[in-house]
């Protein structure tokens with residue numbers, strides 16, 4: 132999970148370091164990325180499906196390593212993207228997104244929450260980004276906004292209607308500040324690497340320590356072993372000299388297990404391990420630094436039988452090879468708008484195909500690609516079955 136308030140900056144050439152050193156080894160299953168952008172995102176490719184510089188750059192960076200965009204949701208300047216290794220696609224189901232505006236009493240989407248939920252190998256997981264109101268004095272407003280986002284975001288169907296019925300990752304520019312100490316004390320503590328001193332005055336930690344009936348109850352966070360990521364003079368590693376804002380850990384990644392009493396009890400046995408929680412101080416295009424965290428999820432079982440299985444010969448060397456046979460699980464609801472597509476390995480999203488054919492007919496169990504549609508480039512391809520009802524890829528060759 133990466134969260135970065137980029138302000139009005141245009142993307143740098145290379146954002147790979149943001150994804151950590153392991154991005155190329157393929158051991159990471161999913162990347163969740165959140166960008167907060169001041170103004171409307173620049174339009175570059177007008178007609179493309181995802182047409183802003185930041186999503187294009189994230190796709191360009193991650194697709195060569197086999198990561199595909201699974202969900203994306205944009206609310207004015209808030210952009211949430213979920214990427215997964217392509218082989219997991221058939222097991223990420225029920226993808227839904229939501230957004231809630233809280234800016235200007237709900238009329239403006241510069242503040243608020245954006246989420247993406249899905250079942251991951253059978254287990255409900257929700258990625259919730261919030262961009263909460265700025266400034267020291269607005270602590271109560273931040274908590275209130277968070278509460279109203281949780282109330283308003285409800286998902287359809289299934290056993291996990293609310294955000295808290297999922298394993299939740301909650302992240303973004305939460306805008307929490309460090310109380311009491313003045314700016315010199317805070318900067319001194321940072322310079323002398325005495326971060327624990329600051330933890331005691333960090334607003335969420337203060338709030339959780341109170342142990343009252345707080346909406347933050349049940350949320351967990353790893354130790355903040357990196358300096359505050361706000362606020363820097365753009366282009367430097369120097370804390371804000373113009374407005375002289377007090378440095379703060381505004382950019383956060385928290386998590387929460389499912390609430391007890393959730394309808395599907397077996398899901399409660401999930402467990403998270405956080406392997407890393409860090410900032411990326413090298414980026415200087417924004418007044419915030421990116422923050423990232425790496426987690427593993429452990430579940431007592433996994434749903435890993437695809438709804439549609441595709442059989443193809445390993446290599447297509449002549450036109451008559453271009454046949455795809457498929458078998459469909461009895462629980463799967465076909466639609467005459469289902470299709471089977473040829474993707475180049477390294478594809479960016481489900482519409483980034485080379486060719487497709489409709490998988491029509493109640494009883495059809497095979498399709499043939501016409502000769503003129505077959506891709507000619509000498510490289511690796513993969514076939515995917517796209518479900519119209521589920522709006523996702525439910526089978527891969």
Ligand SMILES: O=P(O)(O)O[C@@H]1[C@H](O)[C@H](O)[C@@H](OP(=O)(O)O)[C@H](OP(=O)(O)O)[C@H]1O
Nearest residue numbers: 136167262263264265266304306362374376
């Ligand atoms: O919404 P965000 O991304 O958290 O950004 C803040 C927001 O734009 C505030 O309006 C601004 O305060 P002012 O209007 O007072 O400038 C604040 O500046 P600051 O960080 O310098 O306080 C920004 O950080």
Ligand SMILES: [Mg+2]
Nearest residue numbers: 136138418419
């Ligand atoms: Mg800001």
